[in-house]
Amino acid sequence: MESFETFRAPALPFAGINVDTDQILPARFLSKPRSGGFGQYLFHDLRFDETGAERSGFVLNQPAFRNTRILVGEENFACGSSRENAVWAIADYGYRVVVASSFGDIFFSNSLKNGLLPVVLPAEATTALIAALSREPGATIEVDLEAQRLTGPDGVTHSFDIDPFSKHCLLKGIDELDYTLSQMDKVDEFERRRAESEG
């Protein structure tokens, strides 16, 4: 996993509440191999019409937003299915940060495990960011993970929470499984104790 440092990039305003993972990655692509990359399927049915042609009205198809690397959504972003492929689609397309006022629970934890930083800001902040990014396509946002601070195109800063362990993993680009494997003696002990008490 790539380590996460201070990151500044053009951002995508993605208005709308309850954007579900079926929109982010339609179910019919779930059986595609991971190796092919899921970025090509990101928002597939919103991006492309039935003939496969781009829908010009869709925000990601607008030239100023094609190379955005931070996505700003609204309430309950990525609700619905637990499909981690939705995170892979966003990450594979090139996003490193997703901002919203709340997230689908499983999507939130899936993001952290794939080097994609989910940032929760108050609804007023995401609304203001979306408005600013829409007014000024291509404008950038800066995210300083170490300082837990996000700076919008207007220079307004917002602090955000992240649990220290996920922060550590993201900053170092390390993965939780290694750490868990180092704790397996405690799992053995737990199983032993429980077998005795239920014996």
Added chain:
Amino acid sequence: MIPAPRPAAMTMLDKIWAQHSILERADGQTLLYVDTHLIHDGYAPAFEFLQARQLRPRSPKQTFGTPDHYVPTDGRIVERIASAERRDMVQSLVENSNDYGITLFELADRRQGIVHVIGPEQGISQPGMTIVCADSHTSTHGALGALAFGVGMTQATQVLATQTLWQRKPKSMRIFVEGELGFGVTAKDVILAIIRKIGPAGAVGHVIEYAGSAIRSLSMEGRLTVCNMSIEAGARAGMIAPDETTFAYVRGRNYAPPEGDAWDRAVERWSKIASDADAVFDREVTLDAGDIAPMVTWGTSLEDVAPIDGHVPDPDGAATAERREGMSKALAYMGLSPGTALSEIRVDRVFIGSCTNGRIEDLRSAAAVVKGRSVHPGVEAWVVPGSGLVKEQAESEGLDLIFRQAGFQWRDAGCSLCLGTNGETVAAGERCASTSNRNFVGRQGRGARTHLMSPSMAAAAAVTGRLADVRQLQLGE
């Protein structure tokens, strides 16, 4: 005299959490022991991760698999799955389960079915357990008094490798449904009414405990339906305290504790995990069961739901500009105009099945409405039982005949038209009355229009050719 300190009152979530905590990190995350890991045919990436790390499943005996997402519902032979990609998904599950000694209810096995139907059916899901699966509807198993939740593939890989998961303890929320459900009102209507009240993000960060007299009086099938859709309210999980209904359901099932001492001890243990009477929840919500009518969704989010005797709402009446825009988009996708009576909306397809409503009681309630009637001309109606055993049971009761004679297709078990990953989909522009759990854009197929409802309501839609108030059909009986 100083009174002896009394242990703090605990919720069911507190108790199960404490019983499964292995260690806590300084940042408050807990390493939680997983009793049961349910796996399905979407697990190919998890096994690939595992193999790339040169790891093996730690506890294959605590892992149970069945193919459901990618299987056809008109055949039981893996080799005949036409799409190579889907066939590979199913074969990956078969091969990995065989290699690692994981119990698998494979496609040809009569016990195969939707993972959230067969867990309870086989007695694998039990009170007090922690149960996970890489599927958001794992919350279903909470109906038995378990802590059950969906995870992503990376987390599923960790569970395979370590039988544990890092979790931050969720907040607790209790939803009381008090009183008696009205005529024709079912568990599905209860959960849709709950989501209507609290919203699709109403329980984000929480585990919901459902309580109250109306919940207590639900059958286990009904409770499974309610807990199944907890995730649609944004919850991490849903649960219901185990009681006599639970014990009677679990008793005698394949993987349940055997009769005698083992069973008695299990029931004694299970009886203690209900929330203490004075336990404090982070949030509480109450609904009056008598206020709940048969419900249908009209839009593309779970908040777009209304009683069947209502009308398609007008976006101009929305409370916020965002909601107005959301409603307008939903109505455009659904091809509906504000003010239309919901009972005037014609349907093209009917789907009775899914992990929400693919159980025997669901099929019985639909069959009761269908009996002596015919599927409306121009409607294609399917029944997809939740498992092979549900199918057998229904056939032994003659339900298949009722459905078939009315013009329904009677199919084999699988997820099928709930999300169409097996290739069975609703065509663009077609309108489907569905007993599944999501009405999202494109969920049942690109351009497909989904209306969620209970099995008896879906049956009413099949025979009338439109969204219909099942109570009017039931009254005529």
